[in-house]
Amino acid sequence: xxxxxxxxxxxxxxxxxxxxxxxxxxxxxxxxxxxxxxxxxxxxxxxxxxxxxxxxxxxxxxxxxxxxxxxxxxxxxxxxxxxxxxxxxxxxxxxxxxxxxxxxxxxxxxxxxxxxxxxxxxxxxxxxxxxxxxxxxxxxxxxxxxxxxxxxxxxxxxxxxxxxxxxxxxxxxxxxxxxxxxxxxxxxxxxxxx
Ligand SMILES: [Zn+2]
Numbered sequence: 001x002x003x004x005x006x007x008x009x010x011x012x013x014x015x016x017x018x019x020x021x022x023x024x025x026x027x028x029x030x031x032x033x034x035x036x037x038x039x040x041x042x043x044x045x046x047x048x049x050x051x052x053x054x055x056x057x058x059x060x061x062x063x064x065x066x067x068x069x070x071x072x073x074x075x076x077x078x079x080x081x082x083x084x085x086x087x088x089x090x091x092x093x094x095x096x097x098x099x100x101x102x103x104x105x106x107x108x109x110x111x112x113x114x115x116x117x118x119x120x121x122x123x124x125x126x127x128x129x130x131x132x133x134x135x136x137x138x139x140x141x142x143x144x145x146x147x148x149x150x151x152x153x154x155x156x157x158x159x160x161x162x163x164x165x166x167x168x169x170x171x172x173x174x175x176x177x178x179x180x181x182x183x184x185x186x187x188x189x190x191x192x193x194x
Contacts, residue, residue: 003150004079004088005143006176007122012080015061015087018122019078023051023064025116039119044068044105045112065094066109073097074109089117091143107144114142124176131173138177146174 009015023031025039027049051065051072066074072094079088091110117123127139127146131153139145 002077002090002092003143003147003174004077004090005127005146005174006086006088006124007117008124008176008178009087009122010085012061012082012087014122015078015080018117018120019061019064021120022076022113022116025119026064026066026112028064037116037119039112039116041112041115042108044108066113068097068100068105068109071100073100074106074113076113089143091147110144114144117142124178126177128175128177129173 007015007018009018020028020031021035021037024035025037025041026045028051029049045066049067049070051067061078061080063078064076065072066076068074074097075092075094077090077092079090080086081088091113093106097106114123123142125140127142128136129139129146129149130136131150135153137149139149
């Protein structure tokens, strides 16, 4: 199971809405019907298109594939965990993406995805991250920042023998921090220890 970052979404219907809005913002004309999405896209992204696909299994809503120069380039995966009532996403490159761009290009795509999510109001302000080794931190930013945290942490040597690959991390290691939670965190902790 890949690293995923939760979205502030309460239902699968809302997640579907996020998916089609994202696709519309990236230029999927089919998804654009009835949608007014006005997000500033970097030039490298806004000249391309996107394609939504229908879910193959019930735990997902289907990915959005982002195109560059008419070729599939990056993918946004959505995940539904009904038991935990959690809705999350992860970002990846399409097979062979590096033939059409550099790390910098793909990170522009990922930034544009997260700009769109922020515009839609479904990203928390920060994420609480907990490595299985016990290391905890608060990360500003979204999936890309969380992913960077784990990469840097694992390369820092503080993991020593118990190296944990990023693709073994599951949702509970990454949780949203909203401003109201931040404000009430001290009280919450005080209650826990009372
Ligand atoms: Zn660790």
